[in-house]
Amino acid sequence: MATKRKAFPLRVDPDLWSAVERLAATELRSANAEVEILLREALKARGIKLDPPGPPPKRGRPPKKD
Numbered sequence: 001m002a003t004k005r006k007a008f009p010l011r012v013d014p015d016l017w018s019a020v021e022r023l024a025a026t027e028l029r030s031a032n033a034e035v036e037i038l039l040r041e042a043l044k045a046r047g048i049k050l051d052p053p054g055p056p057p058k059r060g061r062p063p064k065k066d
Contacts, residue, residue, distance in 0.1 A: 010035075 012020075017031070024034035043050065 020034055020038070021031045024031045027034060027037075029037070040050070
């Protein structure tokens with residue numbers, strides 16, 4: 001069963017987004033998944049725990065749907 005995700009618009013500086021996309025590509029993730037990882041790391045660094053902690057995004061691309 002897939003975890004529900006909150007969708008929302010995000011305005012980001014184009015240079016910042018390019019950096020996120022490059023990082024995501026090196027980690028074999030989508031830019032969206034990379035943003036989630038970065039947010040989780042930032043919260044953890046500030047001592048904020050998720051309740052309950054959800055699984056981090058998986059590496060790689062999901063299989064294509066026909």
